[in-house]
Amino acid sequence: MTVFKTFLKILNKNKFIIILYTVFLIGFGGFNMQTSDNSTNFVASKPDIMIVNYDEEKGITKDLIKYITDNSNIIELNNNEEAINDGLFYRDVNYVIYIPENYGKDFMDGKNPEIKIKSTGDYQSSFAEMLLSRYIKVANIYQKSIDNEDELISKINETLSKESEVEITSKLDTDGLAKATFYYNFASYSILACLVYVICLILSSFKDIKIQKRTIISSTNYRKLNRQLLLSNSLFSIILWGVYVALSFVLIGDVMFSNQGIIYLINSFIFTMCATTIALFIGNLVSNKNAINGIVNVIALGSSFLCGAFVPVEWLPDGVLKIAHILPSYYYISSNESLKTLEVFNLETMQPIITNMIVILGFSIIFIILTNIVSKRKQKIG
Amino acid sequence: MFIHNFKYSLKTLFRNKALIFWTFAFPIILGTFFNMAFSNIESSEKLDIINIAIIKNDDFNNNEIFKTAFEELSDKNNDDRLFETRYTTEEEAKKLLEDEEIVGYMKLVNDEPKLTFTTSGINETIFKYVSEEIAQTSNIIKNLSEEEIKKEMIAGNYNIDYESIYNNVIELTEEDDVRLNNVSNSNLGYTMIEFYTLIAMACLYGGILGAVAINQNLANMTNQGKRVSVSPTSKGKIILSSVLASYITQLVGVALLFLYTIFVLKVDYGNKLGLDIALAMAGSLAGLSLGVAVATTIKSNDNVKTGIIIAITMLGCFLSGMMGITMKYIIDKNIPIINKLNPASMITDGFYSLYYYDTLDRYIFDIGSLLIFAFVLIAISYISLRRQKYDSI
Numbered sequence: 001m002t003v004f005k006t007f008l009k010i011l012n013k014n015k016f017i018i019i020l021y022t023v024f025l026i027g028f029g030g031f032n033m034q035t036s037d038n039s040t041n042f043v044a045s046k047p048d049i050m051i052v053n054y055d056e057e058k059g060i061t062k063d064l065i066k067y068i069t070d071n072s073n074i075i076e077l078n079n080n081e082e083a084i085n086d087g088l089f090y091r092d093v094n095y096v097i098y099i100p101e102n103y104g105k106d107f108m109d110g111k112n113p114e115i116k117i118k119s120t121g122d123y124q125s126s127f128a129e130m131l132l133s134r135y136i137k138v139a140n141i142y143q144k145s146i147d148n149e150d151e152l153i154s155k156i157n158e159t160l161s162k163e164s165e166v167e168i169t170s171k172l173d174t175d176g177l178a179k180a181t182f183y184y185n186f187a188s189y190s191i192l193a194c195l196v197y198v199i200c201l202i203l204s205s206f207k208d209i210k211i212q213k214r215t216i217i218s219s220t221n222y223r224k225l226n227r228q229l230l231l232s233n234s235l236f237s238i239i240l241w242g243v244y245v246a247l248s249f250v251l252i253g254d255v256m257f258s259n260q261g262i263i264y265l266i267n268s269f270i271f272t273m274c275a276t277t278i279a280l281f282i283g284n285l286v287s288n289k290n291a292i293n294g295i296v297n298v299i300a301l302g303s304s305f306l307c308g309a310f311v312p313v314e315w316l317p318d319g320v321l322k323i324a325h326i327l328p329s330y331y332y333i334s335s336n337e338s339l340k341t342l343e344v345f346n347l348e349t350m351q352p353i354i355t356n357m358i359v360i361l362g363f364s365i366i367f368i369i370l371t372n373i374v375s376k377r378k379q380k381i382g
Numbered sequence: 383m384f385i386h387n388f389k390y391s392l393k394t395l396f397r398n399k400a401l402i403f404w405t406f407a408f409p410i411i412l413g414t415f416f417n418m419a420f421s422n423i424e425s426s427e428k429l430d431i432i433n434i435a436i437i438k439n440d441d442f443n444n445n446e447i448f449k450t451a452f453e454e455l456s457d458k459n460n461d462d463r464l465f466e467t468r469y470t471t472e473e474e475a476k477k478l479l480e481d482e483e484i485v486g487y488m489k490l491v492n493d494e495p496k497l498t499f500t501t502s503g504i505n506e507t508i509f510k511y512v513s514e515e516i517a518q519t520s521n522i523i524k525n526l527s528e529e530e531i532k533k534e535m536i537a538g539n540y541n542i543d544y545e546s547i548y549n550n551v552i553e554l555t556e557e558d559d560v561r562l563n564n565v566s567n568s569n570l571g572y573t574m575i576e577f578y579t580l581i582a583m584a585c586l587y588g589g590i591l592g593a594v595a596i597n598q599n600l601a602n603m604t605n606q607g608k609r610v611s612v613s614p615t616s617k618g619k620i621i622l623s624s625v626l627a628s629y630i631t632q633l634v635g636v637a638l639l640f641l642y643t644i645f646v647l648k649v650d651y652g653n654k655l656g657l658d659i660a661l662a663m664a665g666s667l668a669g670l671s672l673g674v675a676v677a678t679t680i681k682s683n684d685n686v687k688t689g690i691i692i693a694i695t696m697l698g699c700f701l702s703g704m705m706g707i708t709m710k711y712i713i714d715k716n717i718p719i720i721n722k723l724n725p726a727s728m729i730t731d732g733f734y735s736l737y738y739y740d741t742l743d744r745y746i747f748d749i750g751s752l753l754i755f756a757f758v759l760i761a762i763s764y765i766s767l768r769r770q771k772y773d774s775i
Contacts, residue, residue, distance in 0.1 A: 122424075140559055144554065315422050
């Protein structure tokens with residue numbers, strides 16, 4: 001009990017760090033968590049467009065604006081160039097359309113007036129440009145044979161209203177699953193950082209030369225001490241995992257009660273175990289308290305950046321992903337990613353996930369062996 | 383004495399391993415991670431070739447407009463290529479969709495496109511939109527041909543050349559006369575902000591060096607400080623030389639980071655490098671003044687002071703977009719006063735304005751704010767340091 005009490009004392013002193021990582025997880029994992037309609041109907045993506053109209057809003061100009069408005073999210077920014085440029089840079093708006101003065105009149109006169117645009121160059125803006133070009137093209141074609149503005153507009157709208165029929169095959173709650181995957185991917189950072197920090201700190205406190213000398217001459221058997229330390233550390237890991245899982249139920253909701261939810265739990269549990277063995281290994285390796293903070297940051301941030309805990313895996317360069325194969329986080333995150341599209345649960349579809357779990361367990365065993373080698377070497381003290 | 387203390391301050395700072403790790407190595411390591419994680423984001427946001435399938439039934443084979451349109455859009459030599467198209471049977475297409483080889487497939491039923499996707503998304507939306515566009519073009523051709531034929535008939539001409547009317551109309555629809563003029567700034571790489579916040583972080587972390595150097599001269603902090611204060615040397619000389627030593631150490635760190643980001647990580651700072659360097663120096667001065675102010679005004683031990691500087695730096699970097707680039711924009715747009723007071727944001731915004739804008743007004747505002755920030759904090763430190771005397775300690 002003495003060991004456990006000391007453990008709790010040190011933990012209590014460092015509760016701030018644990019709270020900090022948990023706040024990170026809630027802040028970022030819960031970011032972008034607004035629920036959207038989970039319908040099995042097709043929902044068209046809409047680019048963010050801003051329209052700066054210098055023309056009178058009537059006739060063809062009005063109809064153009066209406067067409068763009070119907071097919072996009074209209075963004076209202078202050079109409080000064082700096083606000084618009086900032087908006088483009090930070091992707092608040094993907095595409096800006098400047099309708100020039102007298103556009104409607106010039107258009108009806110067949111002058112085909114030029115339109116200035118600003119674009120971010122990503123796919124949203126490409127789509128926005130498709131919308132704008134489409135309207136102008138159709139309008140240009142009809143304008144050559146129709147002089148009456150109202151007739152022209154109704155012809156344009158008749159043509160543009162033709163829609164394709166769409167069928168959606170997946171019944172998955174893709175929105176919810178994406179959120180859950182993002183949350184659990186991010187949790188790998190919080191779990192790893194928190195466990196390594198706390199466990200290293202506790203081990204190094206016990207390894208302080210004066211304290212170690214005292215524990216060695218005490219009546220407590222060193223085996224018992226080590227066992228109690230291991231137990232308290234594992235207990236801490238399990239409680240931390242439990243808290244994060246409980247948080248995920250609150251933040252994500254429904255998805256966690258499905259089959260996928262169970263696998264998220266199992267997967268994160270195995271990862272937590274692996275992170276504990278990593279922490280024990282580092283804790284045995286490092287005894288300088290000042291160094292712990294640096295080591296935690298490098299290891300936790302490094303493996304999280306490389307394996308895709310912060311940035312979606314599909315955006316990482318191939319070279320980085322190759323390096324990531326040597327880290328346990330990679331296998332944990334890759335399981336989470338494959339859960340996003342898993343619809344049928346049987347041994348065949350689950351195989352990659354099971355393989356990943358075995359790999360993570362393999363890592364844990366390697367770290368346990370390494371820990372034993374290191375602690376054996378460090379047994380002697382001066 | 384000035385030179386003597388300066389020399390030894392430099393030596394003690396450079397020999398403090400933990401300090402050098404946080405101010406020199408950590409920003410470089412973090413920058414390497416940023417580079418690994420973010421180097422692909424922008425290119426993966428460009429519109430890629432979309433993999434699709436089309437069901438090769440009689441409807442499709444007989445529909446010239448759809449056939450030529452998709453051939454053109456999947457042509458490898460076409461600059462505006464959108465699709466990689468496979469022509470398959472319905473079963474094959476279903477299998478491909480299940481294996482996520484394609485985003486969706488199209489089937490023509492009575493010349494109307496019918497699309498099947500697994501989920502909604504931007505690629506799906508574009509596929510749908512293009513199929514509609516082609517159907518709309520057919521609709522235009524039909525409308526215009528009918529119109530022309532009607533005109534001919536009204537004119538009393540019953541010997542109509544359908545072929546040439548049809549061809550004329552098609553020609554009309556193929557004319558590409560949409561006139562758009564792209565006037566956006568060319569430098570739009572928003573991940574650069576991450577690296578700018580990194581420089582900001584390095585500049586402000588330098589404050590820790592300042593705090594440590596000052597602590598060595600404070601009688602209530604260290605034994606060395608006690609000895610220094612009973613020595614007959616003027617306090618101004620001692621403080622000034624220590625501060626100068628830490629400023630130089632700090633500049634070495636920032637310079638290393640600069641070189642690393644330019645030559646290894648290929649960060650784009652725009653083309654006004656001299657102004658960038660001036661900004662980094664002003665930023666370091668702000669960081670230094672923050673460190674000195676914390677060290678002189680707060681009466682607590684080394685760890686607390688360092689903790690406060692780190693906390694201020696991280697909060698500042700968070701607000702200027704280090705943990706999510708949009709954060710800076712949200713703050714700038716809604717509560718601009720916060721980032722006008724935040725040194726990390728002044729530094730980040732200065733680099734941003736050099737990179738993105740051609741004019742210098744914003745840069746001058748940023749560098750001016752940094753200097754004012756530094757001046758105010760130095761004044762505070764000066765007031766709290768002067769006439770500090772102890773009868774006993």
